[in-house]
Amino acid sequence: xxxxxxxxxxxxxxxxxxxxxxxxxxxxxxxxxxxxxxxxxxxxxxxxxxxxxxxxxxxxxxxxxxxxxxxxxxxxxxxxxxxxxxxxxxxxxxxxxxxxxxxxxxxxxxxxxxxxxxxxxxxxxxxxxxxxxxxxxxxxxxxxxxxxxxxxxxxxxxxxxxxxxxxxxxxxxxxxxxxxxxxxxxxxxxxxxxxxxxxxxxxxxxxxxxxxxxxxxx
Numbered sequence: 001x002x003x004x005x006x007x008x009x010x011x012x013x014x015x016x017x018x019x020x021x022x023x024x025x026x027x028x029x030x031x032x033x034x035x036x037x038x039x040x041x042x043x044x045x046x047x048x049x050x051x052x053x054x055x056x057x058x059x060x061x062x063x064x065x066x067x068x069x070x071x072x073x074x075x076x077x078x079x080x081x082x083x084x085x086x087x088x089x090x091x092x093x094x095x096x097x098x099x100x101x102x103x104x105x106x107x108x109x110x111x112x113x114x115x116x117x118x119x120x121x122x123x124x125x126x127x128x129x130x131x132x133x134x135x136x137x138x139x140x141x142x143x144x145x146x147x148x149x150x151x152x153x154x155x156x157x158x159x160x161x162x163x164x165x166x167x168x169x170x171x172x173x174x175x176x177x178x179x180x181x182x183x184x185x186x187x188x189x190x191x192x193x194x195x196x197x198x199x200x201x202x203x204x205x206x207x208x209x210x211x212x213x214x215x216x217x218x
Contacts, residue, residue: 002214005045006078007053010122011066015042016186016213023182023215024066025122030184030191031064033057045076082181082214083199085206097149105150108166113156116165124165125180125218137197140176143167144195144202160193160204167203168195178202183212 004014010026020033020041033041037056044054053074061067061074115124147167151158164180171178178195185192192212194204201209 002082002084003079004082004215004217005076006080006216007045007074007076008061008066008071011061011074012216013041013045014184014213014215015045016184018042019186020045021184021186021215022061022066023184024064025125025216026120027065028121029064029066030189031060031066032189033060045079047076050075050077080217082217083196085196085199085201085209097146101146102150102153104170105147105166106154108147108169109151109154109156109162112166112169113162116162121161135176137200139174140171140178140195140197140202143171143174143176148203164193164195164203171195180218181209181214182216183209183214185211185213 002014004012006012007022011022011024013020013022015021018038020038022031022033023029024031037054037060040054041057044051044057053076057074058067067074144167147163147170151163156162168178168180178197180193181196182191182193184190190212192209194209195202
């Protein structure tokens with residue numbers, strides 16, 4: 001299990017090693033809390049009860065544009081746990097890729113790529129939320145494998161955010177709502193995202209995602 005904190009409606013935080021990182025989806029931006037205040041911020045996050053955010057953190061958030069006049073005060077109350085992936089989602093199907101599946105993959109990939117250029121990550125994630133209709137791991141695995149097989153025909157470079165959002169749109173149309181997980185590594189810093197069902201990774205390799213500390217799950 002791993003934990004992250006939703007400190008603002010648009011910003012989350014996690015601790016990896018001894019460092020504290022922030023993700024601001026409104027600005028599509030990651031922030032590293034400076035070493036001079038990371039101990040204070042870490043203590044605030046892990047306090048275990050409601051306490052006013054340290055001034056050093058609010059100053060950092062304001063200077064970065066993450067805390068604005070109409071935003072609520074940062075909170076340490078919403079601590080969420082994430083299941084660390086334990087295994088890949090095995091495929092019990094050998095998907096045949098139809099012309100329709102290829103066309104759908106083209107449409108989802110290209111339209112999602114365009115949306116990423118036009119809109120903030122916060123807007124895209126807000127549009128992608130909904131109330132689950134049915135949850136069937138077999139359906140999710142089948143869609144993921146069909147998408148992966150058809151994706152090679154689309155002349156757009158694979159990117160984790162692009163493909164996770166595009167695949168999640170396909171799943172949402174089928175009434176499926178897997179978790180979209182954002183993770184980071186400390187040294188060297190890198191960011192990644194993938195889809196999960198419980199602890200099963202749907203669209204990535206286990207050795208890849210297991211290197212990352214979750215900072216946001218939607």
